[in-house]
Amino acid sequence: MTGYVFIIGDPVEHSLSPDMHNAAFAHLGLDLRYLRFRVPRERLENAVRGLRGLGIVGANVTTPLKRDIIKHLDRLAPSSAETGAVNTVVAEEGELVGHNTDGEGAISALEEATTLDGRYVVVLGAGGTAAAVCYALASRDVSLLILNRTPSHAEELAASLNPARGVETGSLLDRDAVRRVHASDVVVNATTVGMGEDRSPLPSDAFHPGMTVLDCVYHPLHTRLLREAEGAGAVTIPGTRMLIHQGAASFRLWTGKPAPLDVIEGGLVRALGRRGQL
Ligand SMILES: NC(=O)c1ccc[n+]([C@@H]2O[C@H](COP(=O)([O-])OP(=O)(O)OC[C@H]3O[C@@H](n4cnc5c(N)ncnc54)[C@H](OP(=O)(O)O)[C@@H]3O)[C@@H](O)[C@H]2O)c1
Incomplete structure (x- = not known):
């Protein structure tokens, strides 16, 4: 019988995950379908009951439900327990288990594009995505700096980490932030700045050749941050690479099979093309 995977959130119309996963399910001949459902916060509890009742294989969870869903699940994997956010739900022997694949997606x-060991990494932001990225980075041999508009949020995130090396924090809005970013090897933008707008969280003089810059924001595809970093000679990684890898990690959790990365990417590119977003 056909198994179902859902994405729930509000909004979900923009999500590229159905295109990525349905392409991968079809390619591997799996009898699975991926559907999107808009679920406003006030309907979350009933929606999770519905997921249980329908006997789903799994789900993705997006804004604004990533934290709220936790109290409705049976268990959390360490990736979710540590970050306090769920982007993937797996049905395991009658239980709904929360996972977070965003950190793994960013690292992959x-x-x-680069090696991480021994590097100085700056994460911009201290929200849910930044937490997932910082938790994944904390287990690596990297020096970490978290810069955020509200410095106290960066301090709270840093205090919750157990980093292999040191972790520093600061204000993203200080002029000093530019100097600190310029001194780094790797930059990850995990703020919402640039999403659906032509703005960057950093001025263009923050970048240098030899730097690697990942923008978690993937709409638009070529954000101002990436264009300016590329202009300064940095290696740039669009948010769609992270999207593909977090999707691949969720796919493995649901199916137990390695994800066909090129097929997932093909599904994503076709969806972007249909929307005129390439
Ligand atoms: N590529 C992928 O696979 C992937 C996966 C997950 C998420 N994302 C993207 O990651 C981004 C962050 O999502 P999220 O869920 O982590 O958001 P979130 O929890 O709401 O966090 C937002 C962060 O952005 C900062 N921020 C907001 N407006 C700002 C401004 N005007 N100037 C400077 N900083 C500002 C916030 O700072 P304060 O603490 O000061 O409020 C906070 O650190 C989104 O664009 C999302 O689409 C991408």
Whole structure:
């Protein structure tokens, strides 16, 4: 019988995940379908009951439900327990288990372009995505700097980490932030700045050749941050690489099979093309 995977959030119309996963399910001949459902916060509890009742294989969870869903699940994997956010739900022997694949997605995207060991990494932001990225980075041999508009949020995030090396924090809005970013090897933008707008969280003189810059924001595809970093000679990674890898990690959790990365990417590119976003 056909198994179902849902994405729930509000909004979800923009999500590229159905295109990525349905392409991968079809390619591997899996009898699975991926559907999107808009679920406003006030309907979350009933929606999770519905997921249980329908006997889903799994789900993705997006804004604004990533934290709220936790109290409705049976268990959390360490990736979710540590970050306090869920982007993937897996049905396991009658239980709904929360996972977070955003951190793994970011690390895989970075490691396609650079090595992380011994590097000085700056994460911009201290929200849910920044937390997932910082938790994944904390287990690596990196020095970490978290810069955020509200410095106290960066301090709270840093205090919750157990980093292999040191972790520093600061204000993203200080002029000093530019100097600190310029001194780094790797930059990850995990703020919402640039999403659906032509703005960058950093001025263009923050970048240098030899730097690697990942923008978690993937709409638009070529954000101002990436264009300016590329102009300064940095290696740039669009948010779609992270999206592909976090999707691949969720796919493995649901199916137990390695994800066909090129097929997932093909599904994503076709969806972007249909929307005129390439
Ligand atoms: N590529 C992928 O696979 C992927 C996966 C997950 C998320 N994302 C993207 O990651 C981004 C962050 O999402 P999220 O869920 O982490 O958001 P979030 O939890 O709401 O956090 C937002 C962060 O952005 C900062 N911020 C907001 N407006 C700002 C401004 N005007 N200037 C400077 N900083 C500002 C906030 O700072 P304060 O603490 O000061 O409020 C906070 O650190 C989104 O664009 C999302 O689409 C991408």
